[in-house]
Amino acid sequence: xxxxxxxxxxxxxxxxxxxxxxxxxxxxxxxxxxxxxxxxxxxxxxxxxxxxxxxxxxxxxxxxxxxxxxxxxxxxxxxxxxxxxxxxxxxxxxxxxxxxxxxxxxxxxxxxxxxxxxxxxxxxxxxxxxxxxxxxxxxxxxxxxxxxxxxxxxxxxxxxxxxxxxxxxxxxxxxxxxxxxxxxxxxxxxxxxxxxxxxxxxxxxxxxxxxxxxxxxxxxxxxxxxxxxxxxxxxxxxxxxxxxxxxxxxxxxxxxxxxxxxxxxxxxxxxxxxxxxxxxxxxxxxxxxxxxxxxxx
Ligand code: NCD
Numbered sequence: 001x002x003x004x005x006x007x008x009x010x011x012x013x014x015x016x017x018x019x020x021x022x023x024x025x026x027x028x029x030x031x032x033x034x035x036x037x038x039x040x041x042x043x044x045x046x047x048x049x050x051x052x053x054x055x056x057x058x059x060x061x062x063x064x065x066x067x068x069x070x071x072x073x074x075x076x077x078x079x080x081x082x083x084x085x086x087x088x089x090x091x092x093x094x095x096x097x098x099x100x101x102x103x104x105x106x107x108x109x110x111x112x113x114x115x116x117x118x119x120x121x122x123x124x125x126x127x128x129x130x131x132x133x134x135x136x137x138x139x140x141x142x143x144x145x146x147x148x149x150x151x152x153x154x155x156x157x158x159x160x161x162x163x164x165x166x167x168x169x170x171x172x173x174x175x176x177x178x179x180x181x182x183x184x185x186x187x188x189x190x191x192x193x194x195x196x197x198x199x200x201x202x203x204x205x206x207x208x209x210x211x212x213x214x215x216x217x218x219x220x221x222x223x224x225x226x227x228x229x230x231x232x233x234x235x236x237x238x239x240x241x242x243x244x245x246x247x248x249x250x251x252x253x254x255x256x257x258x259x260x261x262x263x264x265x266x267x268x269x270x271x272x273x274x275x276x277x278x279x280x281x282x283x284x285x286x287x288x289x290x291x292x293x294x295x296x297x
Contacts, residue, residue: 003116053281131164146173154212
């Protein structure tokens with residue numbers, strides 16, 4: 001039973017293989033390759049781009065998509081997570097795509113259902129498809145990943161996106177620096193990457209500034225002075241953009257908070273890859289779903 005819960009342990013070859021597969025899906029037409037297969041999107045946390053691009057990806061592979069929204073389900077009548085997964089399995093799910101606040105929700109669901117589970121964001125643990133999307137987007141932009149320098153800026157402590165990047169991007173040769181106010185820094189640094197509290201010091205050295213949203217829903221905002229104070233020290237704006245190399249780019253997994261971590265001019269500039277990141281969500285998720293479905297055939 002495969003699926004994708006974590007990129008931990010994936011070597012450069014394995015990562016490159018899935019990126020190549022995703023690249024192959026970028027311009028692919030609607031297919032019937034997996035008609036008859038059923039993919040269930042079970043999202044226990046809010047989502048726009050992740051959920052809809054997973055749905056679009058499954059549909060483009062010819063699979064049927066069952067959408068499940070806890071707020072409209074028997075979860076509101078007290079049905080447990082376990083019983084919900086068993087129910088969705090019994091109805092006929094070949095692969096689960098799961099977003100949940102619990103870090104081990106995907107492992108539990110895989111155990112209960114016996115089906116491959118794709119991690120669509122688990123608490124602060126990891127968001128592996130976002131990492132693959134960003135790797136693909138960077139490879140398209142620079143023609144390589146090896147030797148690129150990226151500053152990840154913001155609420156790293158609570159970010160599953162940052163964790164996925166820390167797990168996989170160094171394997172692909174990307175050099176990471178973590179930047180943000182001390183309360184946003186991870187409590188430990190098992191990755192041994194550079195850290196900095198001063199964004200302006202880093203801008204001239206990096207190819208990519210990767211911005212993160214403040215995870216208020218995970219209790220973050222209490223630790224920082226104010227949105228305006230944060231924007232002054234860590235927000236990307238035109239002045240900071242001009243401090244980067246001319247080839248430097250800005251990324252963000254979305255959703256963005258304009259005026260906090262990024263201003264309008266930067267978000268909408270030619271050097272912002274935000275829209276391309278979203279667009280790459282479909283081919284990357286096609287590659288991940290196809291691998292999971294190939295495993296259950
Ligand atoms: C992120 C998430 O949900 O982890 N969004 C996404 O999936 N692109 C980041 C966030 O919510 O800040």
